[in-house]
Amino acid sequence: MSQGPLRPPWSGPLGLYHPGSSVVHRAPAGLKLSFLAVFAIVVVLAHGPASALAALGIALLLQVVAHVPWHRTTRGLVPTLVTAALIGAYQWWARDWQTAFEVAVDLVALVLAGAVVTATTRADLLLDVLARLVRPLRHIGLDPEMFALTVGLFLRTIPLLARTSMEARDAARARGLERNPRAVLVPAAVRMVAHARTTGDALAARGLGED
Template structure:
């Protein structure tokens, strides 16, 4: 993976549209409902209608296209491959539907993240996780873990790419251990540094 996963959060696009101002919980419920509808409602017409809905919402939110479409190329390729495969096994309509459904879901997810500040999303997850405090998981910790998770994906993608380059430079590309072991050791080292940094910033003290 050469292209870094840009991360859905951090792709927030400041704005004042209805979607920006809508409560986070409402957006997440809408996203969940759309996801479910896309899976449950069969047929190409419904699939195209779903895609049109998401494209319309993106226009309404005035999110620039490059914000939501960044990193979309692999999804488009997957969608095309999925469609082509279904066509090959003799069901072109289902292939087209599957491809459109996939695009709809990914665009909808990107739209929610483009119109939602990461800390608002964090706050929503934290609220939802409040009952977990009864089993020893404070809600702030849950929210922090989510945020840290999203922040770490691009870092890891870069680590994996660098490790692969190093393995290739040393002629190890055929041994998966030479590729994965250094990446994993660095990853754990990174996690521990992050843990130290969290402790240094007083997180976990309260």
């Protein structure tokens, strides 16, 4: 049975991909992931407030060059800013303000750079890179395409789980049961199990996972 393509074009698990024609959009996914890895290593190894500001400047420059709307890349920065502030406050109390500033700004720079890469790269292209990276593990029995497909399915489940939980909570609130955990968890769990069964049946119909 012909399996067909394992991963159709897909913008991303949280809808962060923003189509564009900038040089960042046109760069190969592997190159962008390599840059992100090197950037992260340099940020971790470099020390001092100046290096942290330089890292943040590079991340901001990447955002400007990519021509991605700010709300696309800053969507996940609010919890990051809160986390950075808490970590920075602890580092200031435990060590000094220079370390606090460096740790907090480094964290924001890394998250912003990752958000820009996500906003300028389709998720299916990122999964293709992942499949190529794990290809050497084929010798120990790991199917790279199946591994990438599994990661893709997992990422696709994130927004579905969030939406299902919110819908179950709204339904419970409409019945006056918002304080009853069972009224929220049970319907959400039933819907997620049904989704898992449907996905499994669809994969089986395409012959995926068969010897």
